[in-house]
Amino acid sequence: MAPRAMRKFFKIVMVTIGYAIALVILAVFALEIIGRMVPKLNVPNAGAVERVVWKQKGGDPGSDRGVIITDPGRISKLLNLIEAKNSMWKKPMIAPIPTGQHHLVFRSKEDRLLLVMWIGETVIAGRNGAQDSTGNRSRSVSKQRSEEIVAVLERAVKT
Numbered sequence: 001m002a003p004r005a006m007r008k009f010f011k012i013v014m015v016t017i018g019y020a021i022a023l024v025i026l027a028v029f030a031l032e033i034i035g036r037m038v039p040k041l042n043v044p045n046a047g048a049v050e051r052v053v054w055k056q057k058g059g060d061p062g063s064d065r066g067v068i069i070t071d072p073g074r075i076s077k078l079l080n081l082i083e084a085k086n087s088m089w090k091k092p093m094i095a096p097i098p099t100g101q102h103h104l105v106f107r108s109k110e111d112r113l114l115l116v117m118w119i120g121e122t123v124i125a126g127r128n129g130a131q132d133s134t135g136n137r138s139r140s141v142s143k144q145r146s147e148e149i150v151a152v153l154e155r156a157v158k159t
Contacts, residue, residue, distance in 0.1 A: 082126075
């Protein structure tokens with residue numbers, strides 16, 4: 001083979017290897033993302049929820065008191081806000097799920113645990129009631145959505 005043809009052949013081989021490496025890296029990245037995605041939460045119907053226990057994170061753990069919300073309209077509004085962002089959940093890789101400033105527990109009339117949620121400034125996390133911590137999942141939300149959920153909680157307490 002002539003030196004010019006050999007250089008051209010070598011260049012084609014190197015470009016092909018470069019593309020192959022880039023494709024492998026992209027495939028690994030895509031599989032990682034897909035592998036961390038989990039199904040939607042089982043957000044209960046408002047009629048199934050008798051009460052929501054809301055705890056706020058504070059400096060002194062002894063001062064955190066659970067507030068019980070029983071107003072069906074407020075519970076429905078909360079569930080609608082959660083359902084609106086009930087997609088794109090991811091499992092934590094190594095780090096624990098951020099617990100957020102607000103912890104919500106949704107319970108039925110039979111005192112059955114239906115749903116657990118954590119609301120942070122730009123993240124929400126949760127799990128279905130029957131799941132243990134291996135069912136935890138989280139997702140990003142806008143600060144506005146987080147504030148909207150907290151505003152519903154605050155109005156529920158004032159009424």
